Every structure is written in structure tokens, then in C-alpha cells.
Amino acid sequence: QVQLVESGGGFAQAGGSLRLSCAASGRSFSTYGVGWFRQAPGKEREFVAGIMWSGGSPIYADSVKGRFTISRDNAKNTVYLQLNSLKPEDTAVYSCTARPGSKYIRTQAAEYDYWGQGTQVTVSS
Numbered sequence: 603q604v605q606l607v608e609s610g611g612g613f614a615q616a617g618g619s620l621r622l623s624c625a626a627s628g629r630s631f632s633t634y635g636v637g638w639f640r641q642a643p644g645k646e647r648e649f650v651a652g653i654m655w656s657g658g659s660p661i662y663a664d665s666v667k668g669r670f671t672i673s674r675d676n677a678k679n680t681v682y683l684q685l686n687s688l689k690p691e692d693t694a695v696y697s698c699t700a701r702p703g704s705k706y707i708r709t710q711a712a713e714y715d716y717w718g719q720g721t722q723v724t725v726s727s
Contacts (some may be wrong), residue, residue: 603628604626604627604628604629604700604702604715604716605626605627605628605716606624606625606626606698606699606700606716606717606718607624607625607627607718607719608622608623608624608696608697608698608718608719608720608721609622609623609625609721610622610623610721611696611721611722611723612722612723612724613724613725613726614685614688614723614724614725614726615688615725615726615727616688616689616690616725616726616727617687617688618688618725619684619685619686619687619688620685620688620723621682621683621684621685622638622682622683622684622685622696622698622721622723623680623681623682624636624638624680624681624682624683624698624718625678625679625680626679626680626681626700627679631655631679631700632655632656633655633656633702633703633704634654634655634700634701634702634703634704635652635653635654635655635700635701635704635706635707635708636652636653636654636655636674636681636698636699636700636701637649637650637651637652637653637698637699637700637701637707637708637709637714638650638651638652638672638681638683638696638697638698638699639696639697639699639711640692640694640695640696640697640723641694641695641697641720642691642693642694642695645694647697647711648663649663649709649710649711650662650663650666650670650683650696651663651666651670651671651672651683652672652707652708652709653672653673653674653681653707654704654706654707655674655676660672660673660707661707661709665691666685666692669685669686669687669688670683670684670685670686671683671684671686672684681698683696683698685723688723688725689725690725690726690727691725692723692725693723693724693725694722694723695720695721695722695723696720696721696722696723697717697718697719697720697721698717698718699711699714699715699716699717699718700714700715700716701713701714701715701716702715
């Protein structure tokens with residue numbers, strides 16, 4: 603069974619930074635695609651960033667491009683999301699997700715199989 607555990611959320615002021623971690627366990631993730639989604643109160647869950655565990659260029663939502671960076675540490679089975687230049691509209695629950703057997707990065711939540719419990723990010727103005 604695949605398990606994803608997020609950490610690193612919290613409070614930040616506008617312009618500040620946070621780093622989220624997603625620790626994966628349960629099996630080899632070499633063929634997995636991994637994504638970060640977020641959901642703000644009253645809004646639908648939206649794609650934030652995605653990366654292939656095997657390598658290649660990540661992709662980002664336009665709203666976070668240039669501010670957020672997704673990366674992975676294969677040795678630690680961990681994917682990170684670095685959040686810089688935070689804005690109040692970045693406030694949301696952030697969740698990591700994984701899909702086995704991916705050949706490309708998916709941007710729709712329904713295409714992913716495994717989800718973490720989520721971590722809250724709150725940005726004050």
C-alpha cells in the first residue's frame with residue numbers, strides 16, 4: 603500500500619516562503635508521476651505542480667509559475683514543493699498525490715490514485 607505523508611505547512615506573511623515535503627512509502631516509485639494540488643475554502647481543488655519520479659521537466663500552474671518549485675529526492679523517496687513570494691490567495695490545504703505507471707505528468711485530480719492527508723498553508727497580508 604502506498605502512503606504519502608505531507609509536512610511543512612504553516613503560517614507565512616505575504617512575500618514569505620515555506621517548504622512542503624511529501625514522504626512516500628510502500629513501493630518503488632520509479633514509474634510514478636507525483637503532483638501537488640491545493641484546495642481553498644469554497645473552491646475546487648486545483649493543480650499546482652507535477653513531476654515525474656524518473657526525471658524530466660516539471661510543470662506548474664500559471665498562478666504559481668516562477669514562485670513555486672517542485673523537486674524530488676529519490677534517495678529519501680520525498681517530493682518537495684518550495685513556496686516563495688507567497689500571496690494571501692495561496693492560502694489552501696496542499697496535498698500531494700501519486701499515480702503509478704505514468705508516462706507524463708497529469709493535471710487532473712481524478713487521474714491520481716494515492717493522496718496524502720494534506721497540510722494547511724495560510725498566508726497573511
